[in-house]
Amino acid sequence: MNLQNPVYAALTGPHSQLAEFRGNARRYPSAVAPFLALPDRPTEQDWADATALLGPGTTGALMRPALPVPDSLKVDLEIPLVQFVAPASLPAPDPEVVLLGVDDVPEMLALVALTDPGPFRGRTIELGTYLGIRREGELIAMAGTRFALPAHTEISAVCTHPAHQGQGLATRLIRAVAAQIATSGRTPFLHTGASNTTAIALYNKVGFTLTNQMHVTIVQPA
Known part of the structure; x- marks a missing residue:
C-alpha cells in the first residue's frame, strides 16, 4: 500500500x-x-x-x-492526480545536467513561480536531489526527488522555462533524476494532474505505467 x-x-x-x-x-x-x-x-x-x-x-x-x-x-x-511508475529503461545520466544546491534555491523558486509544477518551498530542496540545466548561466529547467519510500522515490518539480519548452529538456531531466534514484536501488515514480494531458502523454511515451488514481x-x- x-x-x-x-x-x-x-x-x-x-x-x-x-x-x-x-x-x-x-x-x-x-x-x-x-x-x-x-x-x-x-x-x-x-x-x-x-x-x-x-x-x-x-x-x-x-x-x-x-x-x-x-x-x-x-x-x-x-x-x-494520476500516479505513474517508471520503467527499468528510464535512467540515463546527462552531461549537461548540474546538481542544484541551497545557493540555487532563489532561482529554483523563481522558475517554479513561472511554471507551477506543484509545491516547492524554501526548504523543499532538503527532501532529495535536484538537478538543473543552465544556458548562459540561467537556470532554464529542473527536476528532483521528493517523497522517499522504502522501495520507491518520487520524481517531482519537473519544469522548464516557457522560452525553452519543446526541446525535450523535461524528458532529459526525468531520465537523469531516475539515474540518481537508481543508485539507491529504488524505483522512480511520479504524480501529475489528471487533466494534464501534455505531461501524461510524455510519461506514456517514455514507458511509465499508470498505478493509482490519487487526490490532493x-x-x-x-
Whole structure:
C-alpha cells in the first residue's frame, strides 16, 4: 500500500527525521512541504491528532486515493492526480545536467513561480536531489526527488522555462533524476494532474505505467 499512501510511507520511513507528528498523524515542516499524512485506515483518534497537529488557520495537503474527511476538518480544495511508475529503461545520466544546491534555491523558486509544477518551498530542496540545466548561466529547467519510500522515490518539480519548452529538456531531466534514484536501488515514480494531458502523454511515451488514481485534498481545522 506504500504507493497509495506515499506521504505516510515517506514520513514513517526514509523521511522520518523530518516528520512533525502527533499520535499517528505526520506532516512535513511547512517550509519544506505542505503535506499531511495518516495511516492507511485512519481512526477517529488519528483524525483528531491530525487536526491538532495542523492547528488553527493552518492547511495540510493529503495525497492518497479519495478519502472521506470528518467534520473536524474543512476541505478547501481537491485536485485529482494520476500516479505513474517508471520503467527499468528510464535512467540515463546527462552531461549537461548540474546538481542544484541551497545557493540555487532563489532561482529554483523563481522558475517554479513561472511554471507551477506543484509545491516547492524554501526548504523543499532538503527532501532529495535536484538537478538543473543552465544556458548562459540561467537556470532554464529542473527536476528532483521528493517523497522517499522504502522501495520507491518520487520524481517531482519537473519544469522548464516557457522560452525553452519543446526541446525535450523535461524528458532529459526525468531520465537523469531516475539515474540518481537508481543508485539507491529504488524505483522512480511520479504524480501529475489528471487533466494534464501534455505531461501524461510524455510519461506514456517514455514507458511509465499508470498505478493509482490519487487526490490532493487541502484541509484545515474546521
